[in-house]
Amino acid sequence: RSNFDLETDVGDRIRKINEIRSTLAEVVQQAGLAADCEEKWFFCANFLVTSLRSSRFGDDRDHIHGCLGMMSMVLPHDFLIPIIPDYERHVVEIFTSTAGLFLQKTPLLLELSRVESRSARRYRELPSWVPDYSVPFDQNRSKSTTKLSINKHMDMGLEALRREQRDMWGTHIRGPVVSGLELVLRGTQLGFLNIVFKPRMMHTLEVSDLGNIISLITADKQSHERIDDAFWNMMAVRFIDMYLSRPSHEISPAVESMCREFLKSLNTDPQDVPRRCVPIENWVGLIYKTLMRQRYKNPAIIAEVASRSVFLTQERHLGLGPDEAEQGDEVWLVEGARKPFVLRRVDAELRPEDGVAGAFELVGDADLRGFEALVPNWTAPEQRLLYSKIKLV
Template identity: 25%
Template sequence: MSSTGPSFPVSFSDIDVECWGGIKEDKRCEFAQAGEEVRGLLPDSMIHRWALDKANLKRANPEDGASKLYRPILDPYEFRLLELKPGEHNDALQGSLHHCSLELVAIESENNPITWRTPDEERYTWKFALPVNNLTAPMQYTALSYSWGPPVFEGKISCDGHEKAITRSLETALRHFRKEDCSVVFWIDQICINQDDNGEKESQIPLMSSIYRHSLNTVIWLGEASPGSDLAIRLLEDINVLLQFNNSSISPEDFERWGLPQADSESWKALWSLLGRSWFSRLWIIQEVILSTSPWAMCGYDCISWSKLSTSCYHLVTCGISRWLQQTQAPIQDARTRTNDQGDLCQLASGLGEVKEQCGQGQSGPPLLGLLVKTRHAQCYDARDRIYGLLGVCYHGDAAAVRVSYAQEYTAASLFHDMALHYLQPKPGSPINNVLTCVDHESPDLPSWVPDWRLPRETESLGYSSFSRNIYHATGTRSPPVSERVQITNIEERSQLSIRGILVDKLVRTSDQFIEPDLTYVNSLSENRALLAAYSFVSSNLDLFSPVKEHGVFSSFWHTLVAGQDAGGMVRCPESYAEIFSLLLDETTGQSPSLPDQTYSLRQLRPKGKGRLEVASLESRTAGRSFQDVRAALRRVTRNRRLGITSKGYLGLFPRYCKNGDLLYLVEGCHVPFLLRPAGDIEGGHRLVGECYVHGIMDGEALKLESADKADIVLV
């Protein structure tokens, strides 16, 4: 790391933002340097009038609080910055805390080059904070985004004569950032916020968006360098250039033609390892990246701009290489049957890049509920932060509805309950569908209809996405109407939700849960355990299918195993999936046909050697791609669900918590059916078990039943 850095210019007109605020040509990240004050910048009359109001705050003399590290924060716009003192790499860390204000903001306008407003303005021209002990001397700083690691504080830093314990990961980062000949200024949550003061944390959370927007830049600390991490960063740099004009799928056989490393290159392994670092799984990184003007990622002393990193991941997703990486980098030996709990690591960075670009165009932030759905995998130590960590980037109307409190009596369950009620208020769209399709757990401290954001989702939602409205129309062919009646009937506890729906059927038989379902054409007889389990369940209950023979056993079987969706869950599954299932089912069971009504395509009926579709054909590019699509769809929708058969003979996919006797309902305002369970302790009450797919009623067929009358339902 270079020991020199940029010095403060005399005025902001001297700043070359592209060069001065970010990365120099040697690609080493530069940080805001503490030094000469910015002079000649502020309009004296305006700044002094504003400063006089601040003088009325009775601030303690810094020397009076010498016995404590943290002096109180008195103003809603006040926060602290850390000045990291110079030193060599192994020297003890030394720093000083400065109290600053974010209330005054410089922005440009057509009539006035610089005007001064408060932080409700969206456009920030210059990046600085104002020290409260000298409101005319702007102070620039770098925000740090990093992974805390385990809450074990084995590192330390001396601040203003007080020793503060910090995590080892932060201590390592600061040693990499420290310069030998000058101080650098950071905002770091672990040090700049008194983490032992819940009241202070509550007051600082609303400032997060301003803190990151005012920072000169943001450095993302991925951790120390490891073998191959430099290769991974160079590969991301190359991908950003090599794939920028590509719109087609790329298979490993095409890598050389595109100038990419061979499929067995260590660079791919190193890339997946880099993207799997703990920083990418943190919840707080979402708003840190989105709000930052110039974020850069560092691993050891290697550096890459966030823009290049996220764009490269976007290219990897769109061309299909990320799916190949997910399949080949999992820790199981056979690449054709392996599973990977990490998911698509490229998708996270790519998605963050898209949201950041959207916010950068001045658009309103996305709904909080949508962000909660997308970030359910993310980690934080306090479950309430699953919501608080998104307030800086979500739609302002949702943020305003959130009560920020770390009080012991205001639990995460209370917060999640409040947010569910907020979203169930009458508004455009289908709020009840969006809330109910997020329910994925049985949590005793929550009403059954409130999603529990403490736990990562264990199933892929069938009905949440906007695409699903093009696939399912259980309550009619058009988009479901907003529910006519969504009311809270237990006013005191707000635990009972009154809705309207139609009772369709009852669940009478269920299979075992699909834990890690997969599909393979290698050793099908022994390895296709999920397909064999599904076949065994259906074949042993053929007598229950008689009431709905018009749907066909085989057609119900394969449609249900992909929930009627294609590989991406964006459109209905093509009928071509039938021949893949027919081929693999016979190969797995050793029978032909394996199920009643089973169909065979013309390719399957051709003579051997004459273009017949066989298991070996799935190694080819065209047939192999169809197989991979079927496999992806099956794995996605059946994981942690059960097959079930209803009393009327319908086959479907149901929540893992389902039981015989659970009731199948169509809910007004929703386009997928739900499974409900009578609550014996409350008259007329039902508990929500979850969303489901039932072949034969997903296009409004159940509305034609004689018993299809709407009735009030009370969810508890």
């Protein structure tokens, strides 16, 4: 390994240790003998375990157990440590039970968003909903993209997460239940993936599909001007560039007009907005001027897009999902979560007495265009009465 790589590793470790120290100090100061000490302890333990995923241990069980000594200092003297080191258990058992506790004891089911791609796992026998704590989370995403508005929860403190959870779900949440290697949740299906588009395969998308995506991103823009606005503007510019690079006879005048109007809305300089007298083949260069403005060349956005796929559901929802998403996968919003997930239905034995409507593998989290505007319709108490019980395997 190069000296640069080693120096980068050392720098990352120092940064993580400093972050952990400040978080531990905050928990020590806030927790004391408080009734919610356990939740704060799990939040801090989760932060510590996640931060050290890129570290190497001789025994992979120490990705969990190795953190417990440091964590014992934030507990009151008469409070038993919630996770007991047990080297008689297999790595898969320890990772599964730990992930279950993090999901049950901390807000917004964030641990489901920390599951790496299946191809990156070392322990393939782990349930789909359990992170492999022995491997780093996607480094391109984790280092830069937590600053994106669509990922804002990943960097929030405990009090802020509690507020977000109350605002979204109220005070009564039917949380997850761990049963062996299964995670039982309640949720509502938002749709099926109809078109899945991998950024690395841009050239394969049909021109009509491009037009549909541009229409969905740019339509009703005013109602979507929320926290995800800049992100989806960037996406629109990328797709407009692709669309207008096609031969002129393939381009719809209606979509072309839509593209022009959208670019005018991005607060660009007048010279950057193509005029009707500008030949269509000259549009691409003008669009790239817009793309290269600081707001739209955010490396975090580029990293996020590079590691994920764009999808359209049969219900015409536009979203960004995991790279491993496939046509026919389902989008679900589960009770207590910060965002929807892409799930893949699997064959599994379902007992009628359990009331479970289906078994799924977790593919990854999803960001839907305008999700914040739609949330009240999906999380209202009367809607949650209709949620189904499902299990992740």
